Each structure stands twice: as C-alpha cells, then as structure tokens.
Amino acid sequence: MSRMPTVAALVGNPNAGKSALFNALTGARQKIANYPGVTVERKAGRLLLPTGEPVELVDLPGSYSLDAASPDEEVTRKVIMGEQEGQVRPDVIVLVLDSSNLEQHLVFAQEVIGLGRPTVVALNMVDLAERDGLVIDPAALESALGVPVIPTVAVRRRGLTELAAAIGEARDRSQEHDAVPRPHVTLPERRMLAHQMADAAIISETAKHRIHARMDKVLLHPWAGPPILFALLFVVFQAVFTWATPFADGLEAAVGVLGDLVRTYIPPSLARDLLTDGVIAGVGSVVVFLPQIVILFFFILTMEATGYMARAAFLMDRMMAGVGLSGRSFIPLLSSFACAIPGIMATRSIADPKDRLTTILIAPMMTCSARLPVYAVIIAAFIPNTKVGPGIGQQGLVLFALYVAGIVGAMVVALVLRSSVTKGAASGFIMELPKYQLPTIKDLAIGLWQRAWIFLRRAGTIIFMVTIALWLLLNFPRAEPGQDQINASVAGTLANGLSVVLEPIGFNRDMSLAIIPAMAAREVAVSSLATTYAVGASDDEDQTAVALGDQLKARWTLPMALSFLAWFVFAPQCLSTIAVARRETNGWKWPAFMLAYLFALAYLAAFATFWTATAMGLG
Numbered sequence: 001m002s003r004m005p006t007v008a009a010l011v012g013n014p015n016a017g018k019s020a021l022f023n024a025l026t027g028a029r030q031k032i033a034n035y036p037g038v039t040v041e042r043k044a045g046r047l048l049l050p051t052g053e054p055v056e057l058v059d060l061p062g063s064y065s066l067d068a069a070s071p072d073e074e075v076t077r078k079v080i081m082g083e084q085e086g087q088v089r090p091d092v093i094v095l096v097l098d099s100s101n102l103e104q105h106l107v108f109a110q111e112v113i114g115l116g117r118p119t120v121v122a123l124n125m126v127d128l129a130e131r132d133g134l135v136i137d138p139a140a141l142e143s144a145l146g147v148p149v150i151p152t153v154a155v156r157r158r159g160l161t162e163l164a165a166a167i168g169e170a171r172d173r174s175q176e177h178d179a180v181p182r183p184h185v186t187l188p189e190r191r192m193l194a195h196q197m198a199d200a201a202i203i204s205e206t207a208k209h210r211i212h213a214r215m216d217k218v219l220l221h222p223w224a225g226p227p228i229l230f231a232l233l234f235v236v237f238q239a240v241f242t243w244a245t246p247f248a249d250g251l252e253a254a255v256g257v258l259g260d261l262v263r264t265y266i267p268p269s270l271a272r273d274l275l276t277d278g279v280i281a282g283v284g285s286v287v288v289f290l291p292q293i294v295i296l297f298f299f300i301l302t303m304e305a306t307g308y309m310a311r312a313a314f315l316m317d318r319m320m321a322g323v324g325l326s327g328r329s330f331i332p333l334l335s336s337f338a339c340a341i342p343g344i345m346a347t348r349s350i351a352d353p354k355d356r357l358t359t360i361l362i363a364p365m366m367t368c369s370a371r372l373p374v375y376a377v378i379i380a381a382f383i384p385n386t387k388v389g390p391g392i393g394q395q396g397l398v399l400f401a402l403y404v405a406g407i408v409g410a411m412v413v414a415l416v417l418r419s420s421v422t423k424g425a426a427s428g429f430i431m432e433l434p435k436y437q438l439p440t441i442k443d444l445a446i447g448l449w450q451r452a453w454i455f456l457r458r459a460g461t462i463i464f465m466v467t468i469a470l471w472l473l474l475n476f477p478r479a480e481p482g483q484d485q486i487n488a489s490v491a492g493t494l495a496n497g498l499s500v501v502l503e504p505i506g507f508n509r510d511m512s513l514a515i516i517p518a519m520a521a522r523e524v525a526v527s528s529l530a531t532t533y534a535v536g537a538s539d540d541e542d543q544t545a546v547a548l549g550d551q552l553k554a555r556w557t558l559p560m561a562l563s564f565l566a567w568f569v570f571a572p573q574c575l576s577t578i579a580v581a582r583r584e585t586n587g588w589k590w591p592a593f594m595l596a597y598l599f600a601l602a603y604l605a606a607f608a609t610f611w612t613a614t615a616m617g618l619g
C-alpha cells in the first residue's frame with residue numbers, strides 16, 4: 001500500500017462535536033463552542049490509527065444538507081464530493097451525530113450514507129444523552145444505518161481508539177469495492193425514517209431534562225429574557241473595571257518601576273529614551289490592560305460554552321428582524337466583540353448573501369477587544385470612579401454606554417442599508433438551541449490562555465514595531481534648543497497638518513497623531529499617546545515618568561476626551577479588518593464603502609459629542 005495517506009473527513013450537523021473530536025484525535029486546538037456555526041473553514045490534521053498508520057483528518061463546517069445553503073455548508077459539500085481545490089476526496093467519511101439530538105441528526109446522516117461511500121458513525125455526546133435520561137443502543141442504530149456506529153464522548157476522550165480503528169477498517173473495505181450510491185430518498189421520507197430509527201435505537205427515555213426546559217422558559221421568555229441578557233452584559237462591563245483594578249494597578253506599578261530602573265542605571269542618551277519612552281511607556285501602556293482583556297474573554301467564553309450564546313441569538317432575533325436582519329447575524333456580531341476578523345468570517349454561516357453583506361458591513365462597529373484599552377485609559381482618566389447605585393460604578397456605566405453606542409449605531413446603519421444598498425426581505429431564523437453545559441475548567445483555561453497570548457503577542461510585535469516607528473518619527477529631526485521636539489519632528493509636522501481637519505471635532509495635535517498609527521492596531525492609540533507624552537516630557541527637568549492618565553488629565557478637556565471616545569466607537573481603525581472584508585466580499589467595492597461610511601460616521605459622532613459637551617459646559 002504505497003499510496004497517498006488516507007483522508008478522512010468529519011461531517012455532521014452543526015454543534016455535533018466535530019471539532020471537539022478533531023482536537024481530541026489530532027491534538028489540534030480548533031475553536032469549539034456550544035452553538036451551531038463555529039467552524040466555517042476546513043482544517044486538516046494528522047491522526048494515527050492504532051496500527052500506527054497516519055491518516056489526514058479534515059474538520060469541516062457543520063451542515064444540514066448536501067444542498068448547501070450558506071458559504072460554509074458549500075465548503076463541506078465540496079470537500080465530500082471531492083470538488084474542493086487542493087483537497088483530495090476523503091476516503092472515509094466520519095459522520096458525527098449528537099446522541100442527545102438523534103432524530104434531528106439522522107436526517108442529514110441518511111443523505112451522507114446514501115452516497116454509498118465508506119462511512120463510520122461517531123455517536124457523540126453519549127454522556128449528554130445519559131444525563132438527559134436517554135439510553136441508546138448503538139447496535140440497533142448500526143443495523144438501521146448499515147454502517148459501523150461507535151459511541152464517543154469527545155470532550156472526555158471516550159471511544160477515540162475504537163473510532164480510529166473503525167476508520168482504518170472502513171478504509172480497508174473501501175479498497176475492496178467501489179462506492180455504491182443508494183437509491184435516492186426524499187427529505188420527507190428521510191424525516192420519517194429518522195423518526196423510526198431514533199425510536200428503535202432509544203431504549204429508554206426518562207424526563208430528566210426538566211431543569212433545562214425550565215431554564216429556557218425563563219431565559220427565553222419574551223419579556224423576562226431580554227432584561228436578563230441586558231443585565232448579564234451590564235455585569236460584564238462592571239466586572240471589566242472592578243475586578244481588573246487590583247491587577248491592572250499592579251501591572252502599572254511594575255511598568256513604572258521598570259522605567260525608573262532603566263532611568264537609574266542607564267546614562268541619558270537617545271537609546272535610553274527609546275527604551276523608556278518607546279518600549280516601556282508605549283508598549284507597557286497597552287500591556288497593563290491584560291487583566292481587562294482576560295476578564296472580558298472569561299465572560300464571552302463562558303457564554304459560548306454554556307449554550308447561552310445561541311439563546312441570546314434567539315432572543316435578539318426579534319429585535320434584529322426590526323432592522324432587516326435575523327438572529328443569524330447575532331453570533332457573528334457578538335464574536336466581533338472579540339475581534340471583527342473572526343466575526344466577519346463567522347458570517348459564512350449566513351445563507352442569504354445580502355444578510356451576510358449587511359452583517360459584514362456593520363461588524364466593525366461592535367466594540368472589539370482592541371478598543372478596550374483605549375476606552376479604559378480615557379475613562380479611567382476622565383470619569384470619576386464613583387458609585388451611582390449599589391454595585392454600579394460610573395466608569396463601568398460609561399464603558400457599557402460606549403458598547404451600546406456601537407450596537408445602536410450598527411442597528412441604525414443596518415436599517416438604512418437594508419432599505420437601500422442591500423435591500424431585501426428579512427430571512428427567517430431557525431437555529432437549534434444547544435444543550436446547556438457547564439464549561440470545563442480546562443477548556444476555559446486554554447481559551448483564556450490563547451486570548452491572553454494573542455494580546456501579548458500583538459503587544460510584542462505589531463504594537464511594539466509601530467510604537468518604535470512612531471518614536472523615531474517623533475524624535476527626528478531633532479529640535480533646535482528652545483523648540484518643542486514634537487512640533488519639530490516628522491510625526492509632529494504631519495499631525496499639525498492633520499489637526500486642521502480634526503480641529504472641528506476637538507482633536508488636538510496629540511490626538512491627531514494617535515489615530516494614524518492606530519490604523520495598524522487600535523491599542524496603538526494608547527501606546528502612541530504614552531510615547532508622545534513621554535517624548536514631550538523628556539526635555540523637562542523632572543525625569544520621572546508621569547502616568548499616562550495624569551498626562552491626559554492635564555492636557556485634555558472632558559469634551560475632547562469624550563470626542564475621542566466617540567471617534568473610536570465608529571472609526572474603521574484597523575487595516576486587517578478591511579483586508580478580511582475584501583476577501584469575504586471578493587473585491588474592493590464593499591471595503592471601500594465600509595471605510596468611507598465609518599469615517600463619516602466617526603467624524604459626525606465626534607463632532608456632535610464635542611460640541612454638545614462643550615455647550616453643556618463640561619469643558
């Protein structure tokens with residue numbers, strides 16, 4: 001047998017646990033989460049059979065049918081059929097079924113088995129079925145489907161060896177005879193058969209899942225549900241501030257000490273300035289937000305793992321329909337709170353092209369985690385840390401308001417787009433609700449670690465480089481004695497030019513200076529301000545670092561700060577988002593449109609904020 005390695009593909013309904021199985025079998029770290037539509041691309045990994053032979057295992061997006069409706073389902077169909085470029089047709093199909101949802105998953109299963117190709121069924125999530133009081137007979141299912149059925153629990157690594165062995169056997173059988181497609185069975189027939197098969201395979205069923213049904217009664221209640229969701233999100237933003245404070249203070253102190261050490265032990269020179277003003281002040285000012293990021297992701301990951309995320313989508317469906325979208329757009333939009341890039345990619349699970357395009361266009365308005373440091377630094381400097389109610393801090397409230405401003409802005413834009421450029425009827429929304437699950441500590445820890453690592457890596461690479469470049473542009477050419485270094489520098493000259501345009505929205509030179517490098521990564525706005533003020537202060541007598549917050553307080557007025565925040569709610573700040581929008585819409589037309597309308601919106605919002613605040617006498 002000296003042929004190409006065997007290829008096996010994981011196929012099944014969304015949320016069946018394909019990626020969890022993939023991770024368990026190959027040691028990969030694909031994203032898994034408890035809602036349908038997590039995986040939108042194929043991903044290959046290597047699995048070793050019990051015989052030691054390697055198999056290429058492909059994880060695929062979930063699918064309800066071989067008649068693909070959405071771009072991610074299309075990937076699955078193409079791979080199964082061997083039409084995907086750069087991917088040989090799988091020799092073995094590993095059909096993943098959710099045992100606790102058997103009847104529903106058997107509908108697509110029959111379609112796949114009907115292809116007559118070597119197939120193995122992974123009867124996954126048998127633990128959840130048991131929890132719900134279901135006992136399933138794999139042998140009955142095996143004889144009904146005519147292919148091997150292996151019970152598995154992906155997240156507990158149960159049944160993996162048996163599954164791997166079955167994959168090997170199926171491959172061996174396939175070499176003996178060719179695929180024999182079975183007679184076509186229509187969808188209604190498959191539905192009926194699925195019902196019969198599930199009935200025959202389920203030995204006993206007790207009504208254990210009452211608690212979860214009762215939870216849904218409350219959480220999905222048309223009146224009680226939305227306030228609960230709202231309250232939950234509110235708690236998240238309070239927590240981002242209050243829980244993070246001790247850790248953030250500690251980190252900030254550590255960065256300060258580091259700067260002082262360098263100042264004490266290295267004689268004054270440009271190189272020392274680069275270290276203190278560029279690296280430590282600049283990059284350090286971003287790194288101190290690690291605790292906030294971790295706390296935010298703790299909540300997002302928990303919502304994803306417990307199954308609440310899909311319920312939130314369900315709750316929001318009605319509101320989304322009001323602006324011409326559906327609950328389908330909710331999860332991509334919510335993912336954009338982490339970063340617009342995975343958010344935009346997640347829109348591949350939306351079938352209607354215009355729904356999808358609208359969602360892509362508004363995704364950047366969801367407050368991504370890179371904006372959190374910008375918001376946090378300004379809020380901490382300008383909004384008093386007072387309580388406005390029991391357990392409600394004013395700072396958390398303002399943060400919450402900024403997130404809400406982004407959401408409301410996005411909804412208004414969606415409404416306008418859906419009645420103009422992306423006109424079309426709102427499509428219906430059906431999403432199966434996943435089972436409630438407690439998140440496993442290990443998965444949560446891995447998820448948080450990955451997030452923290454991404455954040456730190458950004459600080460160490462892109463933010464670091466942009467900050468250094470900015471430091472150079474701020475320091476050259478050198479100022480004449482008595483002249484202001486920043487005004488003399490290349491960066492200062494550019495910023496002074498730009499501030500003519502930005503003056504009407506209350507931006508001073510330093511703010512204008514901060515928003516350009518922030519196009520690389522939004523956190524850079526913070527590091528640029530820190531570096532600018534550190535460079536500006538270098539000539540002063542006092543060499544000790546002044547915390548960025550104090551610098552801001554001394555140099556900005558409240559209306560200026562609010563205007564800066566308003567700008568960051570809407571402005572298209574990161575080039576990677578534009579690049580992904582180009583890829584997902586196949587051209588420059590829509591990203592250009594996105595860029596233009598977001599800039600216009602940001603300018604208007606900052607303008608209105610600045611002048612309203614000024615008129616209110618806040619300056």
Ligand SMILES: Nc1nc2c(ncn2[C@@H]2O[C@H](COP(=O)(O)OP(=O)(O)OP(=O)(O)O)[C@@H](O)[C@H]2O)c(=O)[nH]1
Pocket residue numbers: 013014015016017018019020021031032033034035036037038039040060061062063124125126127128152153154155156304305437
């Ligand atoms: N209890 C239990 N949970 C599981 C099992 N397999 C997967 N899960 C959980 O089920 C959820 C869905 O798993 P995924 O692997 O993301 O599902 P998927 O089939 O890849 O979903 P899509 O990518 O959306 O098609 C996650 O929360 C997993 O932790 C299992 O055998 N038992």
Ligand SMILES: [Mg+2]
Pocket residue numbers: 018019020031032038039060061062
């Ligand atoms: Mg997946």
